[in-house]
Amino acid sequence: MAIPFLGKIIETVIGKGSEIIKELVTDKDLAKQLDHAFRTQMAANAASFRTLELQSEQSMFEAQQKTVQAELHQSDLYTKRTRPKIARQSWYITAVYALSSMLLPMAPETWGLGAPVIQWNIFLVLASPALTYMGVRGFEKWKNART
Known part of the structure; x- marks a missing residue:
């Protein structure tokens, strides 16, 4: 149940976030630090979303297998x-x-x-x-x- 367009959305958000940081922060070192923190947070969010997606797929598979096993033990x-x-x-x-x-x-x-x-x-x-x-x-x- 993968969402194929999610990667493009995340890349767009990261790109826009970097542009906003560059526009608002005039100090180059602070801008790099904020940009790095922003990208790290977005990567962590993407990883947690993928983990939840895999857990959802696993629970659906387990439910299917329980149904099949219940049918076999009838x-x-x-x-x-x-x-x-x-x-x-x-x-x-x-x-x-x-x-x-x-x-x-x-x-x-x-x-x-x-x-x-x-x-x-x-x-x-x-x-x-x-x-x-x-x-x-x-x-x-x-x-x-x-x-």
Whole structure:
């Protein structure tokens, strides 16, 4: 739940704060000291905000895991089997979608079938329940590996 524009806001605030200090304080040494103190305080605020953000994400993850564990410890078999059933159905539908997008272009044009092209956003939406069941929470680590 990262906020991508927060870094730009903090840099803008730090830049404006430095400009204000330079305008108001005529003594160069005092201005440098105040600027350093201001930047240090802003860095501390950014670090504390990041810490709170990570704690929030951790508490959400723990709540999800408690829910999953509670489902696993249910005595009712229907409740226990619901999540795996949804994951299986998700894989089936995803496989049908992927295979149909690969095999239908081979169909003769006389049947009137168009050639659908796989759309990755639809593919990932169909696969998301199964991926979530397997523990995949996001693709950030693979996105960063490419760059």
